[in-house]
Amino acid sequence: MCQEECGARCCRYITVILPPPRTKADYDEWSWFLAHENIAIYFTGQWHMEVRTKCRYLDEKNRCAIYERRPDVCREYDVESCEFSGDTEHKLHFETKEEFDRWWEEKRRRERARRKRRAQAAKAKKKKTAARKAKGG
Numbered sequence: 185m186c187q188e189e190c191g192a193r194c195c196r197y198i199t200v201i202l203p204p205p206r207t208k209a210d211y212d213e214w215s216w217f218l219a220h221e222n223i224a225i226y227f228t229g230q231w232h233m234e235v236r237t238k239c240r241y242l243d244e245k246n247r248c249a250i251y252e253r254r255p256d257v258c259r260e261y262d263v264e265s266c267e268f269s270g271d272t273e274h275k276l277h278f279e280t281k282e283e284f285d286r287w288w289e290e291k292r293r294r295e296r297a298r299r300k301r302r303a304q305a306a307k308a309k310k311k312k313t314a315a316r317k318a319k320g321g
């Protein structure tokens with residue numbers, strides 16, 4: 185049984201899908217999530233918060249004590265594509281508030297630079313149009 189090899193890791197966490205962070209308030213909330221123990225946030229095309237906490241129905245032999253009554257989410261878990269049987273690399277993965285803070289700062293810096301480039305391009309275009317009009321073109 186796979187449980188014996190990995191210690192039933194799939195029964196030792198839950199995940200919650202998060203909407204992408206866009207505002208300062210989102211940043212602040214995620215930063216707060218990551219200030220807590222046993223929390224990670226990662227991106228796989230969708231943002232997830234992982235809460236590492238053991239299911240209360242996992243017995244001491246790493247077996248499900250309510251196997252017949254287990255929730256659908258457990259029934260639908262695909263052992264073949266189990267993320268613990270291979271190397272799963274998340275595009276982005278934060279284990280600490282500091283890691284997330286650094287990423288957010290860099291993201292904000294890139295957004296500011298992009299806005300500045302757009303404003304400069306718009307200004308240059310406006311100037312060009314004004315010059316053409318002045319020439320009567």
Ligand code: SF4
Binds near residue numbers: 187
């Ligand atoms: S499905 Fe994956 S994580 Fe779950 S018990 Fe099997 S090998 Fe471990």
Ligand code: SF4
Binds near residue numbers: 239243
């Ligand atoms: S209900 Fe059973 S299968 Fe589902 S997480 Fe708990 S121990 Fe694992």
